[in-house]
Amino acid sequence: MGIEQKLAGVDFIATRAEFFINWARKWSLFQYPFVTACCGMEFMSTMCSKFDLARFGAEFPRFTPRQADFLIVVGTVSHKQAPILRRVYQQMCLPKWVIAFGACASSGGFYDNYATVQGIDKVIPVDVFIPGCPPRPEMVFDGFMKLQAIIQAEKLDTHTVENKYRTLP
Amino acid sequence: MSMETIDLLKERFADAVEETHNFRSDHTARVKREAWLPVATFLRNEAGFDMWIDLTAADYQGREEGLPRFEVICHLRRMKDGARIRIKARLPESDPSIDTLKTLWKGADWMERECHEMYGIDFKGHGDQRPLLLYAEFVGFPLRKDYPIGRRQPRIPLLGSEERRFSRPEDETPHGHLPEDKNNG
Amino acid sequence: MNGTSLVNNQENVLETDLLEITLGPSHPAMHGITQMLIKLDGEKIVSCDVEPGYLHRGFEKECEDHRWNQIFPYTDRLNYVSPIINNVAYAMAVEKLCGLEVPARCQHLRVILSEMTRITDHLTCLAAVMMELGAFSAFLYFVKARELYYDLLENVTGARLTYSWLRIGGARWDIPDGFVEQSKKAIPETRRILKETDGLFTKNRIFLDRVVGVGAISQSDAISYGMTGPILRSTGVAYDVRKANPYAAYDQFEFEIPVGRNGDCFDRYMVRMAEIEQSLRILEQALVKIPGGPLSVKDPRFTLPDKQAVYTTIEGTINHFKLIFDDIHPPKGEVYAAAEGGNGELGFYLVSDGGNKPVKCRCRPPCFAPMSAVGKIIEGHMLADIVPIYGSVNMIGGEMDR
Numbered sequence: 001m002g003i004e005q006k007l008a009g010v011d012f013i014a015t016r017a018e019f020f021i022n023w024a025r026k027w028s029l030f031q032y033p034f035v036t037a038c039c040g041m042e043f044m045s046t047m048c049s050k051f052d053l054a055r056f057g058a059e060f061p062r063f064t065p066r067q068a069d070f071l072i073v074v075g076t077v078s079h080k081q082a083p084i085l086r087r088v089y090q091q092m093c094l095p096k097w098v099i100a101f102g103a104c105a106s107s108g109g110f111y112d113n114y115a116t117v118q119g120i121d122k123v124i125p126v127d128v129f130i131p132g133c134p135p136r137p138e139m140v141f142d143g144f145m146k147l148q149a150i151i152q153a154e155k156l157d158t159h160t161v162e163n164k165y166r167t168l169p
Numbered sequence: 170m171s172m173e174t175i176d177l178l179k180e181r182f183a184d185a186v187e188e189t190h191n192f193r194s195d196h197t198a199r200v201k202r203e204a205w206l207p208v209a210t211f212l213r214n215e216a217g218f219d220m221w222i223d224l225t226a227a228d229y230q231g232r233e234e235g236l237p238r239f240e241v242i243c244h245l246r247r248m249k250d251g252a253r254i255r256i257k258a259r260l261p262e263s264d265p266s267i268d269t270l271k272t273l274w275k276g277a278d279w280m281e282r283e284c285h286e287m288y289g290i291d292f293k294g295h296g297d298q299r300p301l302l303l304y305a306e307f308v309g310f311p312l313r314k315d316y317p318i319g320r321r322q323p324r325i326p327l328l329g330s331e332e333r334r335f336s337r338p339e340d341e342t343p344h345g346h347l348p349e350d351k352n353n354g
Numbered sequence: 355m356n357g358t359s360l361v362n363n364q365e366n367v368l369e370t371d372l373l374e375i376t377l378g379p380s381h382p383a384m385h386g387i388t389q390m391l392i393k394l395d396g397e398k399i400v401s402c403d404v405e406p407g408y409l410h411r412g413f414e415k416e417c418e419d420h421r422w423n424q425i426f427p428y429t430d431r432l433n434y435v436s437p438i439i440n441n442v443a444y445a446m447a448v449e450k451l452c453g454l455e456v457p458a459r460c461q462h463l464r465v466i467l468s469e470m471t472r473i474t475d476h477l478t479c480l481a482a483v484m485m486e487l488g489a490f491s492a493f494l495y496f497v498k499a500r501e502l503y504y505d506l507l508e509n510v511t512g513a514r515l516t517y518s519w520l521r522i523g524g525a526r527w528d529i530p531d532g533f534v535e536q537s538k539k540a541i542p543e544t545r546r547i548l549k550e551t552d553g554l555f556t557k558n559r560i561f562l563d564r565v566v567g568v569g570a571i572s573q574s575d576a577i578s579y580g581m582t583g584p585i586l587r588s589t590g591v592a593y594d595v596r597k598a599n600p601y602a603a604y605d606q607f608e609f610e611i612p613v614g615r616n617g618d619c620f621d622r623y624m625v626r627m628a629e630i631e632q633s634l635r636i637l638e639q640a641l642v643k644i645p646g647g648p649l650s651v652k653d654p655r656f657t658l659p660d661k662q663a664v665y666t667t668i669e670g671t672i673n674h675f676k677l678i679f680d681d682i683h684p685p686k687g688e689v690y691a692a693a694e695g696g697n698g699e700l701g702f703y704l705v706s707d708g709g710n711k712p713v714k715c716r717c718r719p720p721c722f723a724p725m726s727a728v729g730k731i732i733e734g735h736m737l738a739d740i741v742p743i744y745g746s747v748n749m750i751g752g753e754m755d756r
Contacts, residue, residue, distance in 0.1 A: 034380055082323065114316070220580065221580035222701065251598045
């Protein structure tokens with residue numbers, strides 16, 4: 001990440017580098033599927049042959065946060081699970097993105113009670129929220145393409161420790 | 170089938186069986202909590218109810234005059250002919266404890282742990298009443314009627330605030346709520 | 355030199371310790387989230403403590419705060435791979451409490467849709483087990499087969515996974531035209547995929563070495579724990595709620611209960627494969643003729659009136675208004691009713707005091723009992739055996755933690 005920050009000041013090189021780096025990142029995302037609940041079934045459908053996430057280059061899940069660059073939180077996160085989610089997020093290396101998949105991950109869904117975190121943005125910073133209970137695979141692709149648009153529009157110094165961590169207590 | 174079992178129970182434990190009924194053909198017997206383990210032992214060893222189905226508890230706060238607050242309900246089944254039976258016992262609020270059935274059926278272990286953490290019922294002789302579905306830092310017994318549904322107990326400091334449950338009992342129509350419930354929300 | 359004394363000396367000098375690992379909640383083999391605290395001696399597991407509850411969402415507390423018909427979406431998300439069966443179990447319990455007689459057409463349709471979701475449940479379980487044992491292609495084939503049923507159910511209910519299709523006293527939507535023909539096409543396709551996967555696994559030496567003799571449970575243990583469903587049937591006990599306490603229209607169809615012998619993971623795999631075949635048999639018989647008649651019981655206290663009556667008559671409007679805002683009022687009492695879920699006996703214990711919300715709504719989860727036993731079953735096996743044992747139990751987090 002050091003080279004990127006240094007390049008960020010030089011405009012012409014920065015924009016060309018941004019274009020290629022972001023293009024490469026958005027078409028080769030390694031996902032960490034943090035699957036908890038029912039949305040996991042639709043996640044499985046999205047990954048498999050009928051609706052294929054492999055056409056976006058993101059088919060292979062990396063079940064370790066050290067090797068993944070995008071955390072997809074699928075399903076309800078309870079208060080018991082929240083510290084684990086935060087720890088997994090903190091273990092991931094930069095650059096990293098987060099998708100909140102489903103209504104429960106976005107806002108707690110209809111579980112508005114003592115056990116459920118009302119949205120994972122209360123635990124970690126989130127880039128894209130995909131609503132639905134569970135969302136259709138087409139909606140997942142829409143959310144994924146929005147994430148790709150976000151990645152394409154990033155600057156070289158977006159992923160710094162200060163930017164990504166400043167909101168975590 | 171189980172009707173004979175209910176009759177056998179009434180005969181054998183005449184002073185312990187408080188009430189029996191057959192509502193919608195579910196044979197049920199409410200027994201005194203001191204007789205919980207003897208009745209269960211009788212059902213397993215002599216009446217042949219070898220299959221464990223369910224153990225749960227219910228909170229009847231403010232609903233029935235003259236009866237203790239908590240109730241422990243156990244469902245059993247006999248593999249031989251498929252007969253089912255339900256036994257219940259009432260526990261007072263001041264001392265919600267009852268014998269464990271772990272020694273008779275292995276399935277009672279986790280279900281009693283769950284009842285303990287959700288209602289605060291102490292199962293004497295269980296020996297391992299750690300929280301099962303909740304976490305160790307959780308304070309209170311959530312399934313009791315006086316635990317408000319919208320109370321939050323986060324385990325880690327959260328970003329932003331989670332103060333109000335979206336729909337509160339006070340905002341709803343009075344139907345279905347007892348007059349006392351307005352104070353419980 | 356005495357060989358044994360040398361060994362004994364070495365044992366006194368070397369300090370051995372058990373390795374404690376956490377097969378943590380966020381783990382691909384944990385099917386969602388359960389934590390296992392394992393003590394290992396080399397590769398052998400000495401003790402295992404299962405810690406569930408990471409998906410506890412407060413189902414019972416939410417049920418006590420919602421009206422009887424509003425609970426259906428919560429029941430969908432219990433066993434989320436076979437949601438219709440949860441709906442059926444809950445609807446049956448409330449209908450038993452109210453003393454309602456559901457019309458024959460609805461019972462028949464409940465059987466058809468339940469069997470479809472039972473097929474998706476078994477397909478998903480087997481897909482996950484085999485993927486974790488290393489055979490990724492079985493996962494792809496079975497998920498492809500599952501999509502057939504998701505499409506069919508979407509045509510009826512409008513949703514792919516969480517249907518909320520049933521209501522107290524009947525169902526929400528009737529089947530559309532063309533449903534029966536489409537379903538009839540899905541059955542041979544599923545059989546073809548089953549045959550293909552069967553050829554890949556059942557006599558495969560690698561697969562057999564991983565699952566035969568692993569995780570065996572005895573019959574008496576299984577009954578004492580309260581296990582039901584494919585796990586109990588794999589130990590040799592032919593207990594199926596559809597045959598023991600027939601509900602919906604199951605007594606009109608002919609099907610068998612596949613039973614295993616040893617209670618190990620291989621038997622559970624075979625029982626599930628055979629059950630998919632039996633479900634296809636029930637589907638074939640049920641799709642031949644669906645009885646006509648109304649879909650829901652014609653009782654103004656329980657069922658919404660026709661839209662024509664709601665828009666044109668004052669009684670219809672008031673009836674509709676009252677049912678939407680005040681919902682049904684079952685009589686005072688308590689009831690227990692069970693259906694055969696994908697994992698076993700899914701029971702609902704309901705207590706009503708005559709109000710429009712339950713006093714207690716307890717779901718008896720079929721995978722709770724096997725999970726309480728997994729800690730004991732795994733002891734003595736190797737670390738790699740956790741995957742087939744845990745997978746064949748088919749723990750569904752929504753059902754176990756509620």
